[in-house]
Amino acid sequence: MQRSGTNERTERDGNGRPRLVRTAAPQYHEKIATHSLMWTATLALLPAAAWGVFAYGPRALLVLLLAAVSAVTAEALIARSRVTLADGSALLTGLLLGMMMPPAVPLFVVVAATLFAIGVVKWTFGGLGGNWLNPALAGRLFVHFSWPAATTSWSLPRTLGADRLPGLNLTVDTVTTATPLGIVQHAVEQGEALLGGPAVYLTSRGFPRSELDTSVTTWLNETVLSQFGAHIPGGYIDPFVGNVPGAIGEGSAILLLLGTVVLFARRVITWEIPAAFFTTFAVLTWAFGGLAYGADGFSGDVLFHLLSGGLILTLFYVATDPVTTPMTTSGMLLFGAGVGLLTFLLRTYGGAAEGVALAVLVMNGCTPLLNRTLRPRRLGERRFRLSRFLGGSSEKSALDPSAGI
Amino acid sequence: MISLLKRTRGGLTPDDRKSFARTEPLWNAAVPSRCVVPLLQHVGNPAQPVVNVGDRVREGMLVGRASGAMSANVHAPLPGVISQQVSLTLEDGRSCAAYVIELSGEFDRLGKQLDPIDWERKSARELLKTIRECGVVGMGGYGQPVDRKYSARRGSGVDHLIINGVENEPYVCADYRLMMEMTDGLLEGARVAERILRPERVTIAVQAQRTDVRSRLQRRVRERGLGYFVHSVPAKYPQGDEKLLTQAVTGREVPGGASPSDVGVIVSNVATVYAIYEAVVYEKPVVERVITVSGGAVRQPANVKARIGTSVQELIAECGGLQSRPEKIVLGGPMMGHTISDVTLPVTKRTTAILALTAEEIYNGPRTACIRCGRCVRSCPVGLEPTTLYKMLDHGDQAAAVAAGLLDCIECGCCGFTCPAHLPLVETLKRGKQALPRRKGTA
Numbered sequence: 075m076q077r078s079g080t081n082e083r084t085e086r087d088g089n090g091r092p093r094l095v096r097t098a099a100p101q102y103h104e105k106i107a108t109h110s111l112m113w114t115a116t117l118a119l120l121p122a123a124a125w126g127v128f129a130y131g132p133r134a135l136l137v138l139l140l141a142a143v144s145a146v147t148a149e150a151l152i153a154r155s156r157v158t159l160a161d162g163s164a165l166l167t168g169l170l171l172g173m174m175m176p177p178a179v180p181l182f183v184v185v186a187a188t189l190f191a192i193g194v195v196k197w198t199f200g201g202l203g204g205n206w207l208n209p210a211l212a213g214r215l216f217v218h219f220s221w222p223a224a225t226t227s228w229s230l231p232r233t234l235g236a237d238r239l240p241g242l243n244l245t246v247d248t249v250t251t252a253t254p255l256g257i258v259q260h261a262v263e264q265g266e267a268l269l270g271g272p273a274v275y276l277t278s279r280g281f282p283r284s285e286l287d288t289s290v291t292t293w294l295n296e297t298v299l300s301q302f303g304a305h306i307p308g309g310y311i312d313p314f315v316g317n318v319p320g321a322i323g324e325g326s327a328i329l330l331l332l333g334t335v336v337l338f339a340r341r342v343i344t345w346e347i348p349a350a351f352f353t354t355f356a357v358l359t360w361a362f363g364g365l366a367y368g369a370d371g372f373s374g375d376v377l378f379h380l381l382s383g384g385l386i387l388t389l390f391y392v393a394t395d396p397v398t399t400p401m402t403t404s405g406m407l408l409f410g411a412g413v414g415l416l417t418f419l420l421r422t423y424g425g426a427a428e429g430v431a432l433a434v435l436v437m438n439g440c441t442p443l444l445n446r447t448l449r450p451r452r453l454g455e456r457r458f459r460l461s462r463f464l465g466g467s468s469e470k471s472a473l474d475p476s477a478g479i
Numbered sequence: 480m481i482s483l484l485k486r487t488r489g490g491l492t493p494d495d496r497k498s499f500a501r502t503e504p505l506w507n508a509a510v511p512s513r514c515v516v517p518l519l520q521h522v523g524n525p526a527q528p529v530v531n532v533g534d535r536v537r538e539g540m541l542v543g544r545a546s547g548a549m550s551a552n553v554h555a556p557l558p559g560v561i562s563q564q565v566s567l568t569l570e571d572g573r574s575c576a577a578y579v580i581e582l583s584g585e586f587d588r589l590g591k592q593l594d595p596i597d598w599e600r601k602s603a604r605e606l607l608k609t610i611r612e613c614g615v616v617g618m619g620g621y622g623q624p625v626d627r628k629y630s631a632r633r634g635s636g637v638d639h640l641i642i643n644g645v646e647n648e649p650y651v652c653a654d655y656r657l658m659m660e661m662t663d664g665l666l667e668g669a670r671v672a673e674r675i676l677r678p679e680r681v682t683i684a685v686q687a688q689r690t691d692v693r694s695r696l697q698r699r700v701r702e703r704g705l706g707y708f709v710h711s712v713p714a715k716y717p718q719g720d721e722k723l724l725t726q727a728v729t730g731r732e733v734p735g736g737a738s739p740s741d742v743g744v745i746v747s748n749v750a751t752v753y754a755i756y757e758a759v760v761y762e763k764p765v766v767e768r769v770i771t772v773s774g775g776a777v778r779q780p781a782n783v784k785a786r787i788g789t790s791v792q793e794l795i796a797e798c799g800g801l802q803s804r805p806e807k808i809v810l811g812g813p814m815m816g817h818t819i820s821d822v823t824l825p826v827t828k829r830t831t832a833i834l835a836l837t838a839e840e841i842y843n844g845p846r847t848a849c850i851r852c853g854r855c856v857r858s859c860p861v862g863l864e865p866t867t868l869y870k871m872l873d874h875g876d877q878a879a880a881v882a883a884g885l886l887d888c889i890e891c892g893c894c895g896f897t898c899p900a901h902l903p904l905v906e907t908l909k910r911g912k913q914a915l916p917r918r919k920g921t922a
Binding site (some may be wrong): 093094095096098099100101102103104105106107108109111112158160161163200201202203204396397398399400401402403405406449450451452453454456 | 488491493649722723725732733734735737765805806807808809812814815816818819820822834836840841842843844845846847849850851852853854856857859860861862863864866884887890892895896897898899900901903905906909
C-alpha cells in the first residue's frame with residue numbers, strides 16, 4: 075500500500091536528518107532536577123563534613139563513610155528494580171546522618187540509624203517523596219533513644235586538645251565531655267544562676283577555649299565593638315569556627331553557612347522556612363531565654379543558642395527538606411514558625427541538643443495538615459471561606475459558566 | 480506604576496530570550512510558489528470546502544466556509560490553481576483537509592495601493608459581518624472567531640476592552656514588532672472594536688519592560704485624540720493570559736470555567752485587532768500574519784510577515800536557515816506551543832512563532848517521583864495544586880480533580896517548567912480536561 079507523502083515526511087525532517095523530538099508543552103524547562111537538588115545539597119555539606127574529619131580525626135571519616143555506604147546499600151537493596159540511587163537522596167540522608175553523629179559513636183549504631191532512616195522511615199512510605207518524616211532526623215532520634223549513652227558522649231576536637239589525638243588511630247580521644255549546650259542545660263536544671271549569660275558561665279567552669287577564640291574576641295572588642303561601646307565575652311568564636319565538642323558535622327557554623335550560600339544561589343532552598351524558623355526562635359530566645367537562668371526578660375543569648383546544638387545545620391539543611399515540609403508559602407512560614415517555637419520550648423524547658431531535631435519531626439508530622447488547610451486561593455474564589463480552610467470540597471464558581479452562554 | 484507594586488501571585492520570570500529577534504524590523508517573507516491551506520485554523524469545526532481540485536483561485540478568495548459558530552472562513556493566500564486536496568495532521572493533533580495552491584497569475588492586493596473604506600458609516604452589525612466574512616480569529620494562538628466573541632457579548636454589560644500586547648512567552652516578539660511598526664493600523668482596529676462593543680474604557684496592555692512600545696502607543700493615542708489608557712503589567716509569565724490580564728488591569732477575577740466577558744471584559748490580542756483593521760478598512764481577509772522565527776538553531780532570528788500556508792521550512796530558510804541541529808521545532812511559544820516533526824507543515828492564522836530549539840536550550844532532566852517541594856503550587860498563577868491534581872488524575876480520580884479545580888487550569892505551563900521531578904504535569908492536566916464530557920459552548 076502506498077503511503078501518503080505526509081506520513082513519510084514525519085519519519086525524517088526535510089534534510090533527511092533524524093526525527094525531531096515531539097513533546098507536550100512546556101517545550102523547555104528550568105535547569106532544575108531532583109538529582110541536582112540532592113547533589114547540590116550534598117556538595118554544600120562537604121566543607122562542614124571535612125572540618126569534622128579534620129577536627130576529630132580518621133574516626134570521624136569512618137563514621138561518615140559508613141553512614142553513606144550503608145544508606146546507599148540499604149536504598150539499593152530495597153529499591154531494587156527502581157533505579158533511585160542516581161537521584162542522590164540516599165547518599166544525602168547518609169551524609170546528614172553521619173554528620174549528626176558524635177565522632178566516637180559505636181559503628182553498629184551508625185548502621186542501625188541509617189537502616190532505620192532508609193528502610194523504615196523512607197521506604198515503608200514508598201521511597202523518595204513518600205515519607206512523612208525526615209529520614210536522617212528520624213534515624214538520629216531513633217538511635218538517640220535506643221542507645222542514649224553511646225550517642226551523647228562527645229569528644230574534644232583536635233583544636234582543643236591536639237596532643238591527645240594520635241594521627242591515624244581510629245580510636246577517638248576517650249576523654250568525653252558535654253557539649254556547651256549540655257553543660258548550660260545541666261546547670262539550669264540544677265537551678266544555678268548563670269550570671270553574665272551562658273558564655274561567661276562556661277568560661278567560669280573552665281570550659282576549654284582555643285587561642286584563636288581569645289585573640290579574635292580581643293581583636294573584635296578592641297577595634298570594632300569598642301566604637302559602639304559594646305563588649306563580648308570569649309566563647310563565641312570557637313563554635314563559629316567549629317572548635318567545640320559536638321557532632322561531626324554540626325560544629326562549624328561558618329562552613330555550614332558557606333554551603334547555605336550555594337543552596338540559595340542554586341535555588342535548592344527558599345527563604346520562607348529558615349526565615350520564619352530563625353525569627354521565631356531568635357525573638358523568643360531573646361525575650362524569654364534569659365528567664366530560665368535567672369536573668370531578666372529580653373536578655374536571652376540568641377547567638378549562643380544559634381551556634382550550638384546543631385541549629386545551623388537544621389535551619390538550612392534539614393528543616394528545608396522539600397519532601398517533609400509544606401508546599402505553599404503560607405504553609406512554609408507557619409512550619410518554620412512552629413519549628414522555631416518548639417525548638418525554643420524544648421531547649422529552654424526540655425532536653426538539650428535533640429530539641430531542634432524533635433521540633434522538626436513534630437512539624438514534619440503536621441505538614442499534611444498544613445497542606446490541607448493552607449490551600450492557595452483559586453482565582454475567582456472568595457477570599458474568606460471556611461471550607462477552604464477545612465480542606466472541604468471546592469466552591470462552585472460564583473458565576474455559573476453555562477448561564478451566560 | 481501602581482500595577483508594578485501590586486503583588487502578582489505565582490508565575491515565573493523565565494529568561495525571555497527575546498533579544499535574538501526583537502530589535503530587527505519586520506520584513507515580508509518571500510511569497511512561496513506553493514502553499515498548503517488547512518481548512519482548520521480556528522477552534523471549532525473545519526471549514527467546509529467550497530472549491531475543487533483544478534479550480535483557479537484569486538488572492539483572498541474564499542476556499543472554505545465556516546461551519547458552525549466557532550468555525551471561521553478560510554481564504555486563498557495566493558492566486559493560483561488548486562493542485563490537490565490533502566489530509567493534514569496539525570501541530571495540536573487535530574486533522575483536517577487542506578488545499579495545495581500552486582502560485583500562478585496576478586496578485587489583486589499585494590503591492591497595490593488600496594483605498595480605505597469609510598467604515599464609520601457602517602453599523603456594528605455590518606462591521607461584525609465583514610469581520611466574519613474575512614475569517615478573523617483570535618491570533619494570539621487560541622483562534623476563537625472574533626465575531627462570535629464580540630457579538631455574544633454586545634449589549635450584555637461588557638464595559639472594558641483590553642487590547643493585549645503582553646506577549647510574555649519567551650522568544651516570541653511578533654506582537655512587539657507589530658505594535659512598534661503598525662501602530663496606526665492597530666489603533667484604527669481598536670476604534671473598530673470600540674465601535675462594536677461600546678465599552679466604557681479601552682486599555683492597551685503592554686509589558687512593563689517594553690517602555691519604548693508604551694511611549695510610542697501613548698504618543699499616538701494622544702496625537703489621534705483617543706482616550707485609550709496604556710497599562711503596564713509586570714514582566715512575569717503568564718501575565719498575558721486573558722484571565723490574569725483581566726485581573727491585572729481591572730482587578731476583577733475570572734472564576735474557573737468562566738471567561739473574562741462574564742466579568743464585563745473583552746480581551747483581544749494586538750494581532751487580532753490589526754486583522755480587524757485590515758478586514759474592516761480594506762476588506763482584506765486574513766491571509767498573512769506576523770510570525771517570530773527564533774531559537775538557538777536559527778541563523779538569523781527575526782520577525783517576518785508571512786503568507787498563511789507557507790511551510791515552516793521555507794520560513795526558517797527565510798531567516799538564514801539552520802545553523803545547528805534542532806532538537807525540537809515548536810509552533811507557538813515554548814511554554815504553550817506544540818512540537819512538530821514535519822517541517823513542511825504550513826503556518827496558520829494561529830501560528831505566533833516558529834522556534835527551532837537546540838538540545839542545550841531545552842533542559843531535559845530525568846523523571847523522578849514527586850518530591851512534594853511545592854514549586855508547582857507556588858508557581859501556579861490561578862492558585863491550583865498541580866501535583867495534587869496530577870496524582871488524582873494518575874489514580875483515575877477525575878471527580879476529585881474537578882473538585883480540586885482542574886477546570887481552572889489555564890495550561891500556562893509554569894508547573895511543568897519548574898518541576899524538578901520532570902513530571903508531565905501540564906500534559907496530564909490537559910488530558911484530564913479533554914477526557915471530561917464536553918461542555919456547552921466549547922464546540
